[in-house]
Amino acid sequence: MNTHLKHALPAWVWFTGLMLVFVILYAPIQSALVFSFSADRFPSLDITRFSTKWYAQVFADARVLEALKNSLTIALSTALVATTLGFAAPYADFRFRFFGQRMVLALALLPPTVPIVVLSLAMLAFFSRVGLSGTVGAIIVAHVVVATPFAMAICRLRLEQLPQEYETAAQNLGATPGQALRLIVLPHAAPAIGAAALITFAVSLDEYAIAWFVGGLEQTVPVTVLNTLQGQVDPTIHVIGTLAFAATLSLVFAAQLLLLRSTKSHKNKEVSP
Amino acid sequence: MSVLSAKLGLRRRGWFALWAAPLPVWFALFFLGPMLLLIAMSFWSVQNYRLTPDFSLSAWTYVLSLDFLWSTFWRSYGLSLLSAVLVSLLAFPASYAMAFLISPARRLTFLGLALAPFFTSYLVRIYSLQVFLGEGGVLPQLFHSVGLSGASLLNSYTALFLGHATLTLPVVLVLQTLALGNVDRTEMSAAVNLGARPLQVLRHIILPAARPGLTLGVLFAFLLSYAEFVSATYLGGGVFQTLPILLTDLIRGGQQWPRAAVVSLLMMAVLLLTSLVTVAWAYRQKGN
Amino acid sequence: MxxxxxxxxxxxxxxxxxxxxxxxxxxxxxxxxxxxxxxxxxxxxxxxxxxxxxxxxxxxxxxxxxxxxxxxxxxxxxxxxxxxxxxxxxxxxxxxxxxxxxxxxxxxxxxxxxxxxxxxxxxxxxxxxxxxxxxxxxxxxxxxxxxxxxxxxxxxxxxxxxxxxxxxxxxxxxxxxxxxxxxxxxxxxxxxxxxxxxxxxxxxxxxxxxxxxxxxxxxxxxxxxRPRSRFVAQFVGGISLFSGMLKTTKEGKIGIDSADGLLQIADPASAQSGTRCDLAVRADRINVTTQPGWGTNEVPCTLMSEEFAGAVVNLHLETAAGTGIVAQLQQRDLERLSARAGQQVYASWHPEDGVLLGAPALKAVA
The missing domain is CATH 3.40.50.300 (P-loop containing nucleotide triphosphate hydrolases)
Structure with missing residues (x-):
């Protein structure tokens, strides 16, 4: 900020606010990590001994492992489908002019505005009618609806940075639409597609409400956590939490790195010699 | 022209449809379908414990005549609005720091760190808060050691608010920081040049210019808090019966889906109305 | 072919x-x-x-x-x-x-x-x-x-x-x-x-x-x-435009009866007397003097401004009727002219330098 612009309050006030917010955001995450290594059954400030016994217990728990398998299957399939849809739609929007174009975009951005409980009820009712309630497939289908808007937003932002002429220029030089897409658009969009896959994977891995309502007996990891929340203090939840944090945070940070690096290289390219 | 052109048209259209069709088809089937079913279901009836397609207003009249529905409705609305405003106030100094006191290169890193928790296990974070605030938890222990009451902080609005903040802070921080970061620095310099003091710059230049983003922050915090049921259940405890809790009970309870559908539609209507009014206000401009 | x-x-x-x-x-x-x-x-x-x-x-x-x-x-x-x-x-x-x-x-x-x-x-x-x-x-x-x-x-x-x-x-x-x-x-x-x-x-x-x-x-x-229309003349630039009725005088001279007087042309053109026409004159064909009596088509004007463009100068003039005229002079000619903004000058040109723009009704089919 320029020197002639002074702040209404001294800098330390604003920075204290910044610290406070990060404490609120990260303290619960950190506490899960610390308590996951505490040997005590009840989490408290004076930890008597550290151990990895809760980790051993989690990995020996068939129920958790089954949930983990479900979660990974669902998250992988969701990431695959949601990223495909989330790239195809903005690409069509970027490449073609057609009737109802804005409506498609609006439709795709609608799900995040619907309260997750309401969406869960709608999904539960729908899948019960078609006889798919309680299946892993139903969770995947619903998770795709929840995750696609994220993939779409990421891909759209990236595609907007590509001047339309590049693809047409390739066709003008003899490339078919398929070749132009493969040789010009995909290399440009690759970081966004990667980031979209990571984020949609994280979103699905973390989603509990729909999985809880629609999944029936097919439990995912967040649903087992939700069930534990309702019961007694259970130290294994810290282990699951720590692993979940590690997984989703690395996914999200990897996605952010991908996007950050691509925008940086994009900016370098814009610099005129 | 005719044959060649027709073939070509078909190929072009096929290529176009390959990209344009998947998302609308998927969303029509698996998003609009369920949502329309929800509307239809609110008119169905339950006969002999079985859900039966029908055109009946019984679920609507039943739900709308419940006194506790209305009290729950207003409590939900008020609590989430309060949380939204408080979270925005809590986030503002941090957003200001990120927008004005940190270099643009570092700002992206901070924003990334602020946003990341949004995508990570909300449930475990709520569980951690339960442990922090509950009897013998970290915070009561701390309070006790400085001579205050060491009672559990759970089942209070403070606990509920912290739950809401856990959920909504990332989004609010990002929206606020982007809004403040986009305030035109030249306008601020111009104000200083015309004799504005720092507080006046904040009040007359920064806040009005960032208003749309700041308002959207409040709106998103409200939407997320209003629809949330985990904090309300496990941190607010039985003290705060909210609409989403009522809804989950109705759904898990089994056969009263038409009533659950009515409650859902009411929630949606309220959210839609609130969003429209807020967005209109956020983007309202002075003069014509 | x-x-x-x-x-x-x-x-x-x-x-x-x-x-x-x-x-x-x-x-x-x-x-x-x-x-x-x-x-x-x-x-x-x-x-x-x-x-x-x-x-x-x-x-x-x-x-x-x-x-x-x-x-x-x-x-x-x-x-x-x-x-x-x-x-x-x-x-x-x-x-x-x-x-x-x-x-x-x-x-x-x-x-x-x-x-x-x-x-x-x-x-x-x-x-x-x-x-x-x-x-x-x-x-x-x-x-x-x-x-x-x-x-x-x-x-x-x-x-x-x-x-x-x-x-x-x-x-x-x-x-x-x-x-x-x-x-x-x-x-x-x-x-x-x-x-x-x-x-x-x-x-x-x-x-x-x-x-x-x-x-x-x-x-x-x-x-x-030979710009064919007002649009082309204006787009190409450096052209002054006059409009008026095509007229043949008793002495047999052909010209345009404009707000700035009768402006003669050499080419009898394909248009008939009484048609409304536009006359275009290129800036480099216009002569500017401080005294009258130098050319056939002479219009008294006020010098509005000078615009330097390297070796040449564009003079912007305005007639009593409000028509804008652009004249292009060599730097040394300007020095010789020694006129200041606001001063009365005379713009003149030869009849053969006036180009009659195609009358809309008779737009030539090339």
């Missing part, structure tokens, strides 16, 4: 109710350098894009060597385009950019490499072959764009304001190179620009477009000396 290389017949393009291009008829000969010029939004780029197949005509035909190519998809046409922003592929090196089209046409590797090397060499960019295109200067990028299109050995090269991204100095250098290349290769160039200097110095023939139509088509001299 030889067949034109590229022909447009009754070409139209509409977007909804907006007609971007209206009834264009144009034929371009082999080896010709044609410039299409006009203000922004006149339809010149849309016309070029239709030639390249980037836009589908709403109505009309495009023929290359007599073959109708309307329905040929972009990638099967051989009409490479040099883009306004160049559209060099950012993820490829210079060599990969230049080889791109050959790769798409599945030209075998040895020939591809030979042709690429030849063109890199020819345009003086062989030294940058393995550089990232982002790391080149404006002029070098320009050459890559040209090489990328020319390596395909097209019969016609389309250029869409290709020099607009360059600074003035570089632009003039590239103009010279473009002209030399076009001469040497004998390829047809269709060149869209909004710059007069580019169009007039490069092209064999110039098309002036306005509001989707062709306003005038002719050699640069033609357009410069």
């Amino acid at each position: 030889t067949q034109p290389l590229l022909e447009l017949h009754n070409l139209n393009k509409s977007y909804g109710t907006f007609a971007a291009v209206k009834d264009i008829d144009l034929s371009v000969d082999a080896g010709e350098f044609l410039a299409i010029m006009g203000p922004s939004g006149c339809g010149k780029t849309t016309t070029l894009r239709m030639m390249a197949g980037l836009e589908e005509p709403t109505r009309g035909d495009i023929r290359l060597e007599g073959q109708q190519i309307n329905d040929l998809p972009v990638w099967q046409r051989e009409t490479p385009l040099v883009w306004q922003n160049l559209a060099l592929f950012p993820y490829m090196t210079v060599r990969e950019n230049v080889e791109f089209g050959l790769r798409m046409k599945k030209v075998p590797a040895p020939e591809r490499q030979r042709r690429c090397a030849e063109w890199l060499d020819r345009l003086g960019i062989a030294g940058f072959a393995d550089r990232n295109v982002a790391k080149l200067s404006g002029g070098q990028r320009q050459r890559v764009a040209l090489a990328r299109s020319l390596v395909l050995q097209p019969k016609v090269l389309l250029l869409d304001e290709p020099l607009s991204a360059l600074d003035a100095h570089m632009s003039i250098r590239m103009q010279g190179e473009l002209k030399r290349l076009q001469r040497e290769l004998g390829i047809t160039f269709v060149y869209v620009t909004h710059s007069h200097s580019e169009a007039f110095s490069l092209a064999d023939r110039v098309v002036i477009m306005n509001a989707g139509r062709i306003e005038q088509l002719g050699t640069p001299q033609d357009i410069f000396l």
Whole structure:
């Protein structure tokens, strides 16, 4: 900020606010990590001994492992489908002019505005009618609806940075639409597609409400956590939490790195010699 | 022209449809379908414990005549609005720091760190808060050691608010920081040049210019808090019966889906109305 | 008679109710350098894009060597385009950019490499072959764009304001190179620009477009000396316009009865007496004096302002009737004139320097 612009309050006030917010955001995450290594059954400030016994217990728990398998299957399939849809739609929007174009975009951005409980009820009712309630497939289908808007937003932002002429220029030089897409658009969009896959994977891995309502007996990891929340203090939840944090945070940070690096290289390219 | 052109048209259209069709088809089937079913279901009836397609207003009249529905409705609305405003106030100094006191290169890193928790296990974070605030938890222990009451902080609005903040802070921080970061620095310099003091710059230049983003922050915090049921259940405890809790009970309870559908539609209507009014206000401009 | 290389017949393009291009008829000969010029939004780029197949005509035909190519998809046409922003592929090196089209046409590797090397060499960019295109200067990028299109050995090269991204100095250098290349290769160039200097110095023939139509088509001299309409005269610039009724005096002189008096013309023209006409006089044909009595057509005016343009000066004058006149003088003539702004001067010209613009009713059918 320029020197002639002074702040209404001294800098330390604003920075204290910044610290406070990060404490609120990260303290619960950190506490899960610390308590996951505490040997005590009840989490408290004076930890008597550290151990990895809760980790051993989690990995020996068939129920958790089954949930983990479900979660990974669902998250992988969701990431695959949601990223495909989330790239195809903005690409069509970027490449073609057609009737109802804005409506498609609006439709795709609608799900995040619907309260997750309401969406869960709608999904539960729908899948019960078609006889798919309680299946892993139903969770995947619903998770795709929840995750696609994220993939779409990421891909759209990236595609907007590509001047339309590049693809047409390739066709003008003899490339078919398929070749132009493969040789010009995909290399440009690759970081966004990667980031979209990571984020949609994280979103699905973390989603509990729909999985809880629609999944029936097919439990995912967040649903087992939700069930534990309702019961007694259970130290294994810290282990699951720590692993979940590690997984989703690395996914999200990897996605952010991908996007950050691509925008940086994009900016370098814009610099005129 | 005719044959060649027709073939070509078909190929072009096929290529176009390959990209344009998947998302609308998927969303029509698996998003609009369920949502329309929800509307239809609110008119169905339950006969002999079985859900039966029908055109009946019984679920609507039943739900709308419940006194506790209305009290729950207003409590939900008020609590989430309060949380939204408080979270925005809590986030503002941090957003200001990120927008004005940190270099643009570092700002992206901070924003990334602020946003990341949004995508990570909300449930475990709520569980951690339960442990922090509950009897013998970290915070009561701390309070006790400085001579205050060491009672559990759970089942209070403070606990509920912290739950809401856990959920909504990332989004609010990002929206606020982007809004403040986009305030035109030249306008601020111009104000200083015309004799504005720092507080006046904040009040007359920064806040009005960032208003749309700041308002959207409040709106998103409200939407997320209003629809949330985990904090309300496990941190607010039985003290705060909210609409989403009522809804989950109705759904898990089994056969009263038409009533659950009515409650859902009411929630949606309220959210839609609130969003429209807020967005209109956020983007309202002075003069014509 | 030889067949034109590229022909447009009754070409139209509409977007909804907006007609971007209206009834264009144009034929371009082999080896010709044609410039299409006009203000922004006149339809010149849309016309070029239709030639390249980037836009589908709403109505009309495009023929290359007599073959109708309307329905040929972009990638099967051989009409490479040099883009306004160049559209060099950012993820490829210079060599990969230049080889791109050959790769798409599945030209075998040895020939591809030979042709690429030849063109890199020819345009003086062989030294940058393995550089990232982002790391080149404006002029070098320009050459890559040209090489990328020319390596395909097209019969016609389309250029869409290709020099607009360059600074003035570089632009003039590239103009010279473009002209030399076009001469040497004998390829047809269709060149869209909004710059007069580019169009007039490069092209064999110039098309002036306005509001989707062709306003005038002719050699640069033609357009410069004999603008056919008020629009062309104003667009070309440096022209003073007078309007009035065509009249033949008792002495047999022909002229325009304007607000500034009778302005004689030499050419009897095709228009009849009593028609409303516009008279155009080029700035460099107007003589400015401080005393009356120097020429046939003499109009008293007030000197409004002087505008220096290098060796010459444009004087802006205004007559008593409010008509604006532009006169172009050499620097030394101005010194001799020694007139100040606000002073009364006299503008005069020979009757043969007045060009009668086509009366709307009698617009010549070329």
